[in-house]
Amino acid sequence: MSRRARPTLRVLREDLGDGWPTPFTRRAIEAGDIEAIQPLDALDHPILLKASSSFTDNPADDTYVGSIASVSSSQLLEIKSGQWRAGVLVESDVCWVVTAGLAKGGHKDRDDFYKSLERQEENGTISALLPSQEDRDALKRERASAIIEDWQLHVQNLLLDAIRTVAHGGVAEISIPSPDPKAESGELFASMTMEVVLPEDDYPHEDVVLEFSFADRWKNTQLRWHLTVQALATVNPPQDGWDRTGEVYSNLLEPGTLARRALEVEALHDRGEIARSTPTSHSHWTHRKNLAQRSIDGTAVLALCGIYFVPHRDAGAFDKCPTCASLYSEIPTD
Numbered sequence: 006m007s008r009r010a011r012p013t014l015r016v017l018r019e020d021l022g023d024g025w026p027t028p029f030t031r032r033a034i035e036a037g038d039i040e041a042i043q044p045l046d047a048l049d050h051p052i053l054l055k056a057s058s059s060f061t062d063n064p065a066d067d068t069y070v071g072s073i074a075s076v077s078s079s080q081l082l083e084i085k086s087g088q089w090r091a092g093v094l095v096e097s098d099v100c101w102v103v104t105a106g107l108a109k110g111g112h113k114d115r116d117d118f119y120k121s122l123e124r125q126e127e128n129g130t131i132s133a134l135l136p137s138q139e140d141r142d143a144l145k146r147e148r149a150s151a152i153i154e155d156w157q158l159h160v161q162n163l164l165l166d167a168i169r170t171v172a173h174g175g176v177a178e179i180s181i182p183s184p185d186p187k188a189e190s191g192e193l194f195a196s197m198t199m200e201v202v203l204p205e206d207d208y209p210h211e212d213v214v215l216e217f218s219f220a221d222r223w224k225n226t227q228l229r230w231h232l233t234v235q236a237l238a239t240v241n242p243p244q245d246g247w248d249r250t251g252e253v254y255s256n257l258l259e260p261g262t263l264a265r266r267a268l269e270v271e272a273l274h275d276r277g278e279i280a281r282s283t284p285t286s287h288s289h290w291t292h293r294k295n296l297a298q299r300s301i302d303g304t305a306v307l308a309l310c311g312i313y314f315v316p317h318r319d320a321g322a323f324d325k326c327p328t329c330a331s332l333y334s335e336i337p338t339d
Contacts, residue, residue: 007046008060008061008062008064008100009046009047009061009100010046010053010057010059010060010084010093010102011044011045011046011057011099011100011101011102011144012045012048012053012102012105013101013102013103013134013135013136014039014137014143015137016103016104017034017039017045020104020105020106021050021052024089025049025050026049026050030042030050039143043147043150045143045147051089052084052086052089052090052105053091053102053105054086055085055089055091056091056102059093060093060095060100064095069084070083070084070085071083075119076092076122077126078129078131079094079132079134080094080095081093081104081122082094084102088107088108089105090105090106090107090108090119091104091105092104092105092122094135094136099144101136103134104118104122104134105118106118106121152184152186153184153228154279156182156184157235157279158274158277159182160235160236161279161280162274163179163181164199164236164240164270165239165267165270165271165274167197168199168239168240168263168267169267170199171199171200171263172201172267173203173264174201174203176199176200177198177199177200178196178197178198179196179197179198179199180196180197181194181195181197181232183223184228192220193220194219194223194228195217195218195220195223195229195232196217196218197215197216197217197218197236198214198215198216199213199215200213200214201213201214203260209260210257210258210259210260211259211260211261211262211263212256212257213240213241213255213257213263214254214255215236215237215253215254215255217232217233217236217252217253217254233254234282235279235280237254237282238280238281238282238283239280240256240266241256241262242280242281243283244282244283
């Protein structure tokens, strides 16, 4: 886990009204949209950049001025960047920027950083600066998100290797490791098989088949479906191109599609981006049972035409799927 210093939410809301290089971050803070600016240890305010870079994975390499002399009830380490100052509280696995401000008027102005801390020490209110449960909850969510994102990038790299292997035909076996940092070595999230049959004279398509086998622990989780969507999007993004039978997905692609896709995924991976699916371009008929909940959860439904899609857009904005329309017209209404 990274020890890079991160600001408390109070510091963002109250101490750093100025000094941001662009207005986006300040607007997000004022709107309460903290998720939009995470990770908080990488924010681009001058004093936060300095604080973040001052604390490394090895405490022996930390660089800071020293302890802030006017505070004795807690040890706050001093960081300087131009006129900006910050106080950092070091805990066992995280460093917190708990106060920040400007050095003013030779430390004689009332709103000088040091004068403000001196008053709080005298008033016994330094504890109000310390990380709150809200801060710790935000850190926990951020770390969980980082673990999943790193895992998704690792999975994408495994899928990229498989695409390269089968782009000219063949079979690739893929072992997806567990995303749980505490999992036993070698514990799997899923096993996958990717098989490609190349075009022939009377069959001008790349026939792609993906088969999933999930570990019992993960079979009934949302992460199982997210992994499935990621794998399909990595191989071929359009949602309405895939057919499903149980845990087997198939697609017919134009010749050369996989070789081109390997280059696209490689570029995505080099940028640290995860492949995303392309929403269906048609509206489809599907059973209305649980449709609203599936839209909220982001899980797929089976269309009348046989494809699976995630219902999250207004169907009226798209042309009707011709296959669905044809089948629907044949359903008896009496």
